[in-house]
Amino acid sequence: MTEIGVQASTSALGGPFRSWSEPRSIDDHVSALVAALSVRTIGAETVPVAEALDRVLVDDLRAPFDLPRFDNSQMDGFALDAAATPGSFAVAGMIAAGQTGDAVEPGTAVPIMTGAPVPPGTSAIIPVEESDGYDSPSISVPGTPAGRFVRPRGSDIAAGDVALPAGAVLGSASLGVLAAFGLTTISVRARPRVLVVTGGDEVAAPGTQLRDDQVFDANAALLGAVMRRCGADVVESLVVDDTVEDFRASLAARVRAIEPDLVITSGGISAGRFEVVQQGLGGQEGSGAQGAGVDLGGLTARVEFGSVAMQPGGPQGVGVLDSGSGEHIPIVCFPGNPVSTWISAHVLLRDAMDRAWSTGRPSRRVTAALAAPVSPLPAKTQLRRSEMDVGTIRDGPTDPDSTRLRVRAIPGTSSHLLATAAPADSLIVVPPGNAELPVGAVVEVVVL
Numbered sequence: 150m151t152e153i154g155v156q157a158s159t160s161a162l163g164g165p166f167r168s169w170s171e172p173r174s175i176d177d178h179v180s181a182l183v184a185a186l187s188v189r190t191i192g193a194e195t196v197p198v199a200e201a202l203d204r205v206l207v208d209d210l211r212a213p214f215d216l217p218r219f220d221n222s223q224m225d226g227f228a229l230d231a232a233a234t235p236g237s238f239a240v241a242g243m244i245a246a247g248q249t250g251d252a253v254e255p256g257t258a259v260p261i262m263t264g265a266p267v268p269p270g271t272s273a274i275i276p277v278e279e280s281d282g283y284d285s286p287s288i289s290v291p292g293t294p295a296g297r298f299v300r301p302r303g304s305d306i307a308a309g310d311v312a313l314p315a316g317a318v319l320g321s322a323s324l325g326v327l328a329a330f331g332l333t334t335i336s337v338r339a340r341p342r343v344l345v346v347t348g349g350d351e352v353a354a355p356g357t358q359l360r361d362d363q364v365f366d367a368n369a370a371l372l373g374a375v376m377r378r379c380g381a382d383v384v385e386s387l388v389v390d391d392t393v394e395d396f397r398a399s400l401a402a403r404v405r406a407i408e409p410d411l412v413i414t415s416g417g418i419s420a421g422r423f424e425v426v427q428q429g430l431g432g433q434e435g436s437g438a439q440g441a442g443v444d445l446g447g448l449t450a451r452v453e454f455g456s457v458a459m460q461p462g463g464p465q466g467v468g469v470l471d472s473g474s475g476e477h478i479p480i481v482c483f484p485g486n487p488v489s490t491w492i493s494a495h496v497l498l499r500d501a502m503d504r505a506w507s508t509g510r511p512s513r514r515v516t517a518a519l520a521a522p523v524s525p526l527p528a529k530t531q532l533r534r535s536e537m538d539v540g541t542i543r544d545g546p547t548d549p550d551s552t553r554l555r556v557r558a559i560p561g562t563s564s565h566l567l568a569t570a571a572p573a574d575s576l577i578v579v580p581p582g583n584a585e586l587p588v589g590a591v592v593e594v595v596v597l
């Protein structure tokens with residue numbers, strides 16, 4: 150991955166936010182996130198194969214040898230020369246899996262077990278069920294094609310071929326492949342280390358004493374979970390109050406101490422009197438990222454704030470923290486409402502992390518038919534929390550007999566409705582518009 154300069158990081162792709170009243174598109178904002186993330190290169194690390202599930206392979210893995218390594222039996226039965234069938238064969242010998250048998254004499258069938266190397270002089274396997282058993286002195290065999298129930302050497306993969314390509318997300322079968330090649334460790338993309346910053350005077354960490362006018366911090370936990378889905382780890386959660394100086398000092402101190410790959414903040418970026426994140430990072434609308442930046446104390450922040458044409462998740466910020474010693478750290482600022490933070494992380498950041506870093510299983514989008522109507526917003530893309538299943542669409546424009554993926558919006562669009570969002574397995578992408586989307590309309594769905 151090429152490193153790109155900080156100055157280029159937020160200008161080229163998304164373009165600066167122009168003003169709060171001129172939201173930019175989701176695509177443009179994702180591009181701005183990609184540009185910011187690209188100031189940072191995520192390296193590789195070697196992990197035990199047993200711990201490589203869902204990790205991303207760094208280099209092509211070429212098969213070091215053929216799989217299977219030798220022609221072997223697919224069945225428990227008898228190995229014989231197919232060219233001599235039909236005919237009667239004398240039963241002699243025994244080859245278990247893990248044993249190499251001698252060449253087989255003409256007219257002989259050798260009992261052989263599944264996985265054992267097929268001995269020289271044989272070309273087909275007769276399953277034991279088609280005989281009178283291993284102890285009979287001879288077996289009578291009908292005409293049999295060569296290769297029947299023989300698993301040829303290299304039939305799974307040939308030596309030198311790419312078994313797993315660079316960038317593959319290692320699933321359970323992939324771990325089996327690594328082990329089948331005798332590997333005990335593998336080089337995978339490192340997990341980005343994330344610092345999460347939440348807060349506001351009203352936010353208290355779970356496990357602490359809550360005042361009557363406070364809420365527990367839901368966002369650090371949900372961001373930690375989304376980051377795991379993105380193949381990243383939240384290495385520290387910082388809870389700040391509404392004092393700009395304290396925010397700057399503690400952010401700078403923790404960033405210098407842990408040198409994260411990414412900082413995510415939640416809250417403090419809209420139109421209130423105490424927008425600590427936006428004020429602390431110097432965000433006048435549309436300006437912060439391009440200028441000299443804000444000195445946080447040994448750390449310069451260049452962050453731009455504005456709105457994105459989506460709901461929830463309208464207010465957004467993105468930029469880079471510069472250590473002065475060549476260290477650039479992307480920073481992404483989400484709105485504080487829990488559902489806004491959650492959807493922003495899934496719809497904006499996850500895509501951007503896929504594109505910039507490829508550190509996890511890419512987010513998936515599918516099309517599904519609406520099981521109940523949804524009403525769009527006139528000028529913003531709405532992300533509706535939803536649940537999917539497979540079934541028949543009734544009363545809709547699609548074929549009434551068709552069984553297909555269906556999606557149903559969960560009632561409620563307000564971004565404080567976290568408990569009602571919990572069952573969601575997906576988000577319906579509702580494009581801006583004025584007309585209700587009817588039952589059966591085919592919509593794009595982000596799979597969570």
Ligand SMILES: Nc1nc2c(c(=O)[nH]1)N[C@H]1C(S)=C(S)[C@@H](COP(=O)(O)OP(=O)(O)OC[C@H]3O[C@@H](n4cnc5c(N)ncnc54)[C@H](O)[C@@H]3O)O[C@H]1N2
Nearest residue numbers: 347349365366367368416417418419420463484485486489
């Ligand atoms: N006059 C306007 N007011 C608001 C606008 C607007 O355009 N004009 N936008 C609204 C939208 S949309 C959103 S989203 C929010 C975003 O506000 P902030 O990012 O400044 O977030 P806060 O004000 O700090 O908090 C919003 C809300 O979320 C709760 N919160 C914050 N952090 C947490 C946390 N870690 N865990 C649980 N809950 C949290 C906080 O208590 C507030 O209720 O602004 C609207 N207002």
Ligand code: MOO
Nearest residue numbers: 461462463489564
């Ligand atoms: O954009 Mo806010 O996130 O709608 O609630």
